[in-house]
Amino acid sequence: xxxxxxxxxxxTVMKSLLGGSACKMYPARKPTFFGGTRGPVExxxxxxxxxxxxxxxCPAGAIAVDREGKTWEIDRLKCIVxxxxxxxxxxxxxxxxxxxTPPVTGxxxxxxxxxxxxxxxxxxxxxxxx
Amino acid sequence: MGKRTVIPxxxxxxxxxxxxxxxxxxxxERVVEAIPSLGFVHRGLELLVEKMDFQEMVFVAERICGxxxxxxxxxxxxxxxxxxxxEVPERARYLRTIWSxxxxxxxxxxxxxxAADAAGFESLFTHSxxxxxxxxxxxxETTGGRVIFGACKVGGTRRDIDGETLVRVLGRMKDIEADxxxxxxxxxxxxxxxxxxxxxxxxxxxxxxxxxxVGPTAxxxxxxxxxxxxxxxxxxxLDFEPVIEDAGDCYxxxxxxxxxxxxxxxxxxxxxxxxxxxxxEVKVKGFPEGEYFSRLEQPRGEVIYYIRGNGTKFLDRxxxxxxxxxxxxxxxxxxxxxxxxxxxxxxxSIDPCISCAER
Ligand code: SF4
Ligand code: SF4
Numbered sequence: 001x002x003x004x005x006x007x008x009x010x011x012t013v014m015k016s017l018l019g020g021s022a023c024k025m026y027p028a029r030k031p032t033f034f035g036g037t038r039g040p041v042e043x044x045x046x047x048x049x050x051x052x053x054x055x056x057x058c059p060a061g062a063i064a065v066d067r068e069g070k071t072w073e074i075d076r077l078k079c080i081v082x083x084x085x086x087x088x089x090x091x092x093x094x095x096x097x098x099x100x101t102p103p104v105t106g107x108x109x110x111x112x113x114x115x116x117x118x119x120x121x122x123x124x125x126x127x128x129x130x
Numbered sequence: 131m132g133k134r135t136v137i138p139x140x141x142x143x144x145x146x147x148x149x150x151x152x153x154x155x156x157x158x159e160r161v162v163e164a165i166p167s168l169g170f171v172h173r174g175l176e177l178l179v180e181k182m183d184f185q186e187m188v189f190v191a192e193r194i195c196g197x198x199x200x201x202x203x204x205x206x207x208x209x210x211x212x213x214x215x216x217e218v219p220e221r222a223r224y225l226r227t228i229w230s231x232x233x234x235x236x237x238x239x240x241x242x243x244x245a246a247d248a249a250g251f252e253s254l255f256t257h258s259x260x261x262x263x264x265x266x267x268x269x270x271e272t273t274g275g276r277v278i279f280g281a282c283k284v285g286g287t288r289r290d291i292d293g294e295t296l297v298r299v300l301g302r303m304k305d306i307e308a309d310x311x312x313x314x315x316x317x318x319x320x321x322x323x324x325x326x327x328x329x330x331x332x333x334x335x336x337x338x339x340x341x342x343x344v345g346p347t348a349x350x351x352x353x354x355x356x357x358x359x360x361x362x363x364x365x366x367x368l369d370f371e372p373v374i375e376d377a378g379d380c381y382x383x384x385x386x387x388x389x390x391x392x393x394x395x396x397x398x399x400x401x402x403x404x405x406x407x408x409x410x411e412v413k414v415k416g417f418p419e420g421e422y423f424s425r426l427e428q429p430r431g432e433v434i435y436y437i438r439g440n441g442t443k444f445l446d447r448x449x450x451x452x453x454x455x456x457x458x459x460x461x462x463x464x465x466x467x468x469x470x471x472x473x474x475x476x477x478x479s480i481d482p483c484i485s486c487a488e489r
Contacts (some may be wrong), residue, residue, distance in 0.1 A: 012257055015312075034267075036289065038274040048384045059186040082189050082280050087288075096274075099394045 023128045031099075039080045039097040043072055047093035052084035054094060070115060076101060076108035134162065137470070145474035147244060148484035150152045152477075156470055164465035164473075166458055179445040180365060181398045183208055184418055185284050187445065191435075192278055192448060195486040197240060198428045200233045205283035205450070208362060209424035210284045210435035215413060220364075222286035224297045227364040229273065229281055230426075230447045231394040231401070236265045236277075236395075237429035238387045239310075241481050245384055248478050249326035257313050268299050286411025302401055307395045317388050327381035331464035331476035334378055343460040344357040344453045345431020346390065348482045350383035352376040357427035380479040387429075387481075417441050428453055430481045454480070454487040 016022070024031060033039075050070065062078035063085060065071075081101065086094040098099040134157050141149035149170040155163040178190055191206035192199045204226055243258035266276045272291050273279035281289050291299070317323050333343070338351035348355055349372055356372035358365045373389045375382035378485060419440030425434050431453030439445040457480040464476050 008312075009254070009320050012312050012316065013253065016257075034271040034274075036272070036274040037270055038280065057183070058187065059182065061191040078276075080189065080193065081275070083274070084186070084189065091229075 032050045033099050035098070036098075037098055038083050039099045040076065040081070040101045041074055041085060042095050042097050043074075043077060043085075043112055044071070044093040045114045047091045048072055049088075049091055050114055051090060054089055057088050058085055070113060071111050072114050073109055073111045076104065076110060133157070133354075141159050141474065145248070146477065148300060148482050150477070150484045152464070152465070152473070154470070154473065159470050161465055161468050161470060161473065164462050166462060168285065168350060168458075168484065168488055169487075171485045173485075175489045176448050176450065179222045180450040181444065183443050184439065184445050185414065187448065188283055191450075192280065192282070192391060194452070194489055195428075195483055196277060197237045197483065198233050198430065198486075200229050200279045201305050201426055201428045201433065202450075204230065204363070204437040205424050205426050205433055206437070206448075207284050208426065209422045209435045210418050210439070212422045212424065213418040213420045213437065213439050214284075214414070214416065215316040216285050216414060218286055219409045219412060220406045221290070221408045222410045223364040225287045225289075225291060225410060227283065227368070227401045228291070228398050228405075229269070229279055230363065231286075231397045232265060232269050232272075233279075234392050234394045234429045236262050236269070237481075238391045239265065241387055241478075242313075242384070242391075244478060245327070246274075246317075246323065248475050249323055249399055251320075251322050254313065254316055254323075261310050261313060263436060264302070264309075271295065272299065283411065285414045286409070286410070296402055296405075300399065303395065303398065307392075307441065308393060310395075314388050314391070317384060323384070324381060326475065327384055327479075328377075328378045328379060330472045332377070332379045332466060332481055333460055333464050335376075337463055338378070338460060341459040341463055342456050343431075344456045345428070345481075346386040347431060347457045347460055348377075349374045349386045355432075357425050357432045360425065362424070362426055364401055365397075367404060368397055370400075380475055384478045398472075417443050418445065421447075430454055430483060430486075431456060450489055452483065452486040452489070454483045457482070458487070460463050 050065055050067050052065040055065045060080045062075045064073040065085045083096050086096055134155055137154045137156055139152040139154050140146050141151045151167045151422050153165040159295055175190055175194055179187055188203045188206050192203035194202045213215040239258050239262035243255045246254035270276045273289055281287050333351050335352045338348050338353055352374055354374050355370045370393060373386050373393055375385050418428055419441035421438040423436050425435055434451040436449040437445060440446045461480045468476055
């Protein structure tokens with residue numbers, strides 16, 4: 001076997017031996033996300049008018065808007081994090097959080113009660129796991 | 131001559147990255163015939179056009195493949211744009227080119243890692259993927275997604291890369307390329323890779339042509355065919371030549387990919403130098419009516435999109451011929467006559483993406 005090829009890989013091996021870790025050392029070190037990273041959809045329930053456009057346009061059918069029951073519901077596992085809903089929402093009340101969707105083991109539906117802000121400024125909004 | 135035996139191979143097999151089933155008729159240790167069967171991960175994505183707005187269909191198309199997803203979205207958008215006569219802004223075309231090449235780099239690096247793994251060279255495998263991770267970071271920084279970019283849409287792109295980010299990314303890419311160069315040298319010169327891949331799964335130029343091989347599988351057999359030469363997106367304004375190797379064996383296909391990564395780095399640099407300013411999307415009005423075949427070069431080869439619109443928001447027909455599907459014929463040809471132990475390497479050498487092929 002010619003000697004040169006061995007030297008080739010040795011260079012890389014030496015670099016990894018002497019250099020630092022290539023891993024991001026999670027969870028010991030807190031991960032940083034890029035500004036544009038798309039993550040789970042978040043809603044501001046005080047702004048939503050239950051128009052249902054997001055549910056209609058969502059390519060994955062992850063959102064369900066119930067006008068009568070005044071709820072806005074998202075199935076986290078169905079959502080493909082495309083951000084189409086956030087783009088088209090007329091009230092701009094949806095944003096995609098700037099991190100990764102956390103892993104889940106069970107129920108993934110998040111239900112938000114949509115209630116307009118009352119006169120006193122007190123807002124009765126609750127998030128319940130459904 | 132030994133007795134003929136049939137060995138079922140796959141769809142779940144330790145060496146297979148994807149679910150394909152092969153019935154291997156063997157005599158002694160030699161494969162006489164390989165009969166493939168597909169259909170284990172069929173998802174029926176093509177039928178979704180019947181109930182999905184044509185603009186949303188781009189997101190679905192992106193999910194046909196978990197590696198070259200951007201180019202699937204691009205193929206779908208290109209077809210619809212052509213039918214509707216939409217003129218995509220110049221800047222968007224360059225952005226599409228940059229993201230396509232980023233996809234190609236990370237796809238090839240993924241494959242190179244798998245190839246090193248198939249040869250038992252585990253440290254090379256992890257180093258390939260270490261470099262790939264940095265490319266994925268660039269993708270995430272510029273598009274918001276690591277693999278599924280979600281950056282393409284009918285009429286342009288959904289994101290723009292501002293000048294500052296572009297300069298920063300290009301700077302980082304220089305280091306990544308230097309890093310990659312040291313890994314590419316191992317693929318090129320190291321004894322283990324050459325020993326495992328050379329002379330295995332040979333396909334001549336004529337056979338590749340006759341069987342309709344595409345992408346690196348065809349180029350590894352000396353066919354200078356690269357769909358990027360059609361000039362879609364901004365490729366018309368960039369300078370490149372198809373990478374070809376003549377040997378036609380697994381090692382040649384490996385070398386095509388090794389060299390194409392360099393080519394992609396170069397194309398990104400060219401595109402970044404030429405990218406004009408201006409808008410990145412145009413408003414889409416009306417519905418597609420008519421039909422179009424869009425063709426583009428994915429990391430695995432040429433993909434063909436057939437799209438037919440009927441003037442409503444739902445498309446009539448949506449058909450995707452993925453490169454893996456075209457390369458299954460050539461793969462079966464390569465398998466005939468090989469050693470049983472070489473089967474995994476040969477299957478891997480076409481860079482199979484079976485779930486793409488079944489959509
Ligand atoms: S989130 Fe936005 S788009 Fe969805 S129902 Fe509320 S206001 Fe409408
Ligand atoms: S991000 Fe996309 S998939 Fe998720 S809820 Fe919004 S539109 Fe639906």
